[in-house]
Amino acid sequence: xxxxxxxxxxxxxxxxxxxxxxxxxxxxxxxxxxxxxxxxxxxxxxxxxxxxxxxxxxxxxxxxxxxxxxxxxxxxxxxxxxxxxxxxxxxxxxxxxxxxxxxxxxxxxxxxxxxxxxxxxxxxxxxxxxxxxxxxxxxxxxxxxxxxxxxxxxxxxxxxxxxxxxxxxxxxxxxxxxxxxxxxxxxxxxxxxxxxxxxxxxxxxxxxxxxxxxxxxxxxxxxxxxxxxxxxxxx
Amino acid sequence: xxxxxxxxxxxxxxxxxxxxxxxxxxxxxxxxxxxxxxxxxxxxxxxxxxxxxxxxxxxxxxxxxxxxxxxxxxxxx
Numbered sequence: 001x002x003x004x005x006x007x008x009x010x011x012x013x014x015x016x017x018x019x020x021x022x023x024x025x026x027x028x029x030x031x032x033x034x035x036x037x038x039x040x041x042x043x044x045x046x047x048x049x050x051x052x053x054x055x056x057x058x059x060x061x062x063x064x065x066x067x068x069x070x071x072x073x074x075x076x077x078x079x080x081x082x083x084x085x086x087x088x089x090x091x092x093x094x095x096x097x098x099x100x101x102x103x104x105x106x107x108x109x110x111x112x113x114x115x116x117x118x119x120x121x122x123x124x125x126x127x128x129x130x131x132x133x134x135x136x137x138x139x140x141x142x143x144x145x146x147x148x149x150x151x152x153x154x155x156x157x158x159x160x161x162x163x164x165x166x167x168x169x170x171x172x173x174x175x176x177x178x179x180x181x182x183x184x185x186x187x188x189x190x191x192x193x194x195x196x197x198x199x200x201x202x203x204x205x206x207x208x209x210x211x212x213x214x215x216x217x218x219x220x221x222x223x224x225x226x227x228x229x230x231x232x233x234x235x
Numbered sequence: 236x237x238x239x240x241x242x243x244x245x246x247x248x249x250x251x252x253x254x255x256x257x258x259x260x261x262x263x264x265x266x267x268x269x270x271x272x273x274x275x276x277x278x279x280x281x282x283x284x285x286x287x288x289x290x291x292x293x294x295x296x297x298x299x300x301x302x303x304x305x306x307x308x309x310x311x312x
Contacts, residue, residue, distance in 0.1 A: 008299030048243035
């Protein structure tokens with residue numbers, strides 16, 4: 001099992017996965033865009049502006065998911081000292097930052113026609129901005145610090161403190177009176193979104209997931225090569 | 236019909252701006268990541284070529300990553 005997880009085998013698997021994602025990505029993207037921009041119906045209140053949801057919601061979900069994963073791996077790395085988690089986190093963080101920024105920008109573009117303002121210091125919007133700042137701090141630890149042990153410690157602390165913000169983002173729309181609407185999709189309980197809108201949303205989520213996976217694999221592959229390059233110098 | 240589709244009942248500016256922001260950002264980020272990966276691959280191969288024959292053989296024996304990178308590079312050339 002552990003022999004299979006050696007960096008050489010992982011490297012080989014990464015290349016296979018990159019090729020697989022590249023072969024299906026554009027097909028799923030075209031299907032997703034067709035559903036999101038053409039086939040899905042306009043909302044009876046928000047009209048066609050609701051189509052922004054198909055890029056805004058997956059970006060926000062993945063921004064949150066990436067930080068949750070970073071926190072979990074940071075805690076595990078802190079306890080068990082598994083070096084691979086450090087490289088995985090380093091590869092995930094820029095993807096999470098990109099998705100969080102996109103969620104904020106598209107949210108702002110959706111807010112203008114819906115609420116009449118680009119930005120409000122609303123609990124959900126502000127907590128998303130705080131998440132973006134935590135991503136920036138997290139990435140800065142890798143850029144500014146040089147000793148790996150120190151990077152692991154500082155980045156783990158940033159991730160653990162930042163994770164306090166995650167339930168705040170999730171429940172901000174219930175705890176405070178916000179401009180942002182409550183969640184329409186629930187894992188437990190019935191969702192209030194119509195299936196004609198849910199299907200395009202899920203397809204677009206798959207597109208974002210594949211894109212995130214592709215970038216992650218490329219970044220992780222870069223990390224493996226970087227380590228191997230260091231080792232080659234020792235020969 | 237095309238104009239109606241582009242106009243999106245008056246919301247076209249917001250919808251197209253959102254989609255284009257997402258796709259341009261994602262495309263630029265993908266290209267940057269790919270460029271960095273390529274740079275590291277080329278640096279690694281250059282390092283490998285700089286080794287003496289014995290060192291190179293030893294590196295290829297011990298590192299499957301080096302074998303795979305060299306194989307991929309030979310295929311492309």
